[in-house]
Amino acid sequence: VEQAFLKWLTGRLTPSPQVVVPVGDDGAVLRWSPGADLVAVIDTITDEVDFQLLHVEPEQIGHKAVGVNLSDLAAMAARPVALLSALTLPRGDRSGWQPGELARRITEGMLQLARQFDVPLVGGDTGTWDGPLVVTVTALGETSHPGPWTRSGAQPGDAVLVTGELGGSLLGRHLHVQPRVKEALAIQRVARVSAAIDISDGLALDASRLAAASNLGLALDLAKIPLSAAARQQAARSGRTPLDHALGDGEDFELLLCVSVDDAVRLIRNPPLSMPLAQIGVCVPSPGLWQRDESGRLSPLAASGYEHGETPSPRPRPED
Numbered sequence: 001v002e003q004a005f006l007k008w009l010t011g012r013l014t015p016s017p018q019v020v021v022p023v024g025d026d027g028a029v030l031r032w033s034p035g036a037d038l039v040a041v042i043d044t045i046t047d048e049v050d051f052q053l054l055h056v057e058p059e060q061i062g063h064k065a066v067g068v069n070l071s072d073l074a075a076m077a078a079r080p081v082a083l084l085s086a087l088t089l090p091r092g093d094r095s096g097w098q099p100g101e102l103a104r105r106i107t108e109g110m111l112q113l114a115r116q117f118d119v120p121l122v123g124g125d126t127g128t129w130d131g132p133l134v135v136t137v138t139a140l141g142e143t144s145h146p147g148p149w150t151r152s153g154a155q156p157g158d159a160v161l162v163t164g165e166l167g168g169s170l171l172g173r174h175l176h177v178q179p180r181v182k183e184a185l186a187i188q189r190v191a192r193v194s195a196a197i198d199i200s201d202g203l204a205l206d207a208s209r210l211a212a213a214s215n216l217g218l219a220l221d222l223a224k225i226p227l228s229a230a231a232r233q234q235a236a237r238s239g240r241t242p243l244d245h246a247l248g249d250g251e252d253f254e255l256l257l258c259v260s261v262d263d264a265v266r267l268i269r270n271p272p273l274s275m276p277l278a279q280i281g282v283c284v285p286s287p288g289l290w291q292r293d294e295s296g297r298l299s300p301l302a303a304s305g306y307e308h309g310e311t312p313s314p315r316p317r318p319e320d
């Protein structure tokens with residue numbers, strides 16, 4: 001697969017000013033902005049765990065593999081610079097796919113999303129084995145001024161904001177990841193974000209991770225959480241509430257951000273790139289995850305969500 005694939009790939013790549021030595025040598029050489037630091041992220045997605053090869057187009061798998069990585073860069077307000085991919089392909093008699101064809105179509109999906117963010121694919125690896133399809137992408141990014149967002153800088157009194165709408169990602173959004181890269185960089189230019197995380201495993205779980213990293217608590221106003229249409233559709237099927245789906249489904253790939261109250265007011269009044277942005281809570285001194293009622297009283301909120309490695313069977317997929 002490797003040589004033919006490499007030849008195909010070389011023909012598909014467009015030159016990029018960031019790439020000094022492209023795919024084809026032993027390594028890629030990248031140009032970095034002066035003063036910027038490197039942000040490196042990696043994510044693996046596997047057939048029957050993160051997608052079902054039988055039921056999706058290979059391009060969607062490539063899109064997802066790149067999207068989840070770019071979402072992690074967005075969570076750190078990092079500008080994407082380059083992508084690397086590793087495809088471990090199932091043998092043809094196992095999957096019904098000719099490995100070279102599968103590799104090209106997955107990569108085509110990667111390149112489509114990569115192009116939207118002007119980020120070049122600069123290297124990769126392919127192999128074939130007697131197991132399921134495994135797709136790994138590494139994204140390299142550079143920090144933006146005045147520095148990377150982390151999970152750990154939130155202060156009591158900060159407002160908690162979320163981009164977009166949450167819940168029901170299994171109905172499609174978990175594959176059509178739209179990483180909030182441009183939105184993150186636009187916010188970075190106009191506000192001081194004290195802490196950030198992307199919502200990959202569910203609002204409640206990721207909020208509790210941010211709270212723990214910042215050594216404080218997040219108190220959510222549940223009525224203010226923006227519910228997606230998909231959350232309502234999932235609720236109609238599952239018998240749970242749309243709010244349950246928004247809190248626990250995960251794979252929304254929206255951003256959870258902590259900012260000062262002044263910045264929150266400013267951002268919501270005049271959102272950069274006209275992005276949907278809502279305040280859903282505040283940071284409080286008591287560690288943990290809380291829900292806040294209208295009188296301001298706090299009660300504990302379960303940090304439900306998707307824990308990697310703790311699910312015994314593949315995630316359920318929506319009936320289409």
Ligand SMILES: [Mg+2]
Pocket residue numbers: 071072075197198200
């Ligand atoms: Mg993340």
